[in-house]
Every structure is written in C-alpha cells, then in structure tokens.
Amino acid sequence: MEDKIVLMIIIASCILPLVILGIVFINGKGSSLIAGFNTMSPEKKKEYDTIALCKFMGKIMFALSFSMVFWVLSVAYEMNGLFIIGLVLFVGIVIFAIVNVNTDNRFKNKKLS
Known part of the structure; x- marks a missing residue:
C-alpha cells in the first residue's frame, strides 16, 4: 500500500511542473523556456508569433499532464490498461506537437509576411 502511495506522489510531482508551465505558457509568457526557440537570435525570434507559440505550448503542457493522470x-x-492509454496519449501528443510546430510555418509572424 505504501509503495502505491509513493509511486502516485512521484507521478503527481511530475504532473505539477507541467501544469505550472502550462499556466505560464497559456498566458503568452515564458517563450525562453521553449527548447530551440530560446537559442534563436533576436532577429530570428521576431519572425515568430511568440504569444501564439506560447499558448500552443501551454495547451500541450495541459494535455500531457492530463495524459499522466491516467498513470496515477x-x-x-x-x-495496466489505464497506464497504456495514458502512455499512448502522451506519445501521441508529443508527436502531434512536434509535427504541428515544425510544419507549414504556423507560428510565423503574419505581420512581417
């Protein structure tokens, strides 16, 4: 019984940072926390709609934390079926996010185009 509680606490402690990041991102802030975006030059960053990118990443963080609830x-x-459902959701969300961000210039700044 104690092992279950410890494991649930560990998983929940992984969910909490994702929710906090989701709150930061959904408010259009924290673009420096997005991998790849934070290494761009300031000129290159101006080409992107950072608020839209942050809001998208916020939704992704919330979706990932929701999928991890299945693990708990x-x-x-x-x-075990709930874990598998959560894992499939988690991987699917990550793949969706990677494809969505890297295709079709969705987050290019439309004012500059």
Whole structure:
C-alpha cells in the first residue's frame, strides 16, 4: 500500500511542473523556456508569433499532464490498461506537437509576411 502511495506522489510531482508551465505558457509568457526557440537570435525570434507559440505550448503542457493522470489512476486502481492509454496519449501528443510546430510555418509572424 505504501509503495502505491509513493509511486502516485512521484507521478503527481511530475504532473505539477507541467501544469505550472502550462499556466505560464497559456498566458503568452515564458517563450525562453521553449527548447530551440530560446537559442534563436533576436532577429530570428521576431519572425515568430511568440504569444501564439506560447499558448500552443501551454495547451500541450495541459494535455500531457492530463495524459499522466491516467498513470496515477493505473497505480491507484491497479489497472495496466489505464497506464497504456495514458502512455499512448502522451506519445501521441508529443508527436502531434512536434509535427504541428515544425510544419507549414504556423507560428510565423503574419505581420512581417
């Protein structure tokens, strides 16, 4: 029983930073925390709509934290199927985010175009 509680606390402690990042990003802030974007030159950063990018990443953070809730539930109810559902969701969300950000210039600043 104690092992279950410890594991649930560990998973929940991984969910909490994602929720906090989601709150920061959804408010259009924290662009320096986005990998790849923070290494761009200031001139290159001006080409992108940072608020739209941050809001998108905020939604992704919330989706990832939601998928991790299935992991907590799988421990609580001892159902491996819930873990698999959460893992498939997690991987699917990550793939979706990578493809969405890197295709079709979705986050290019439309004012400069």
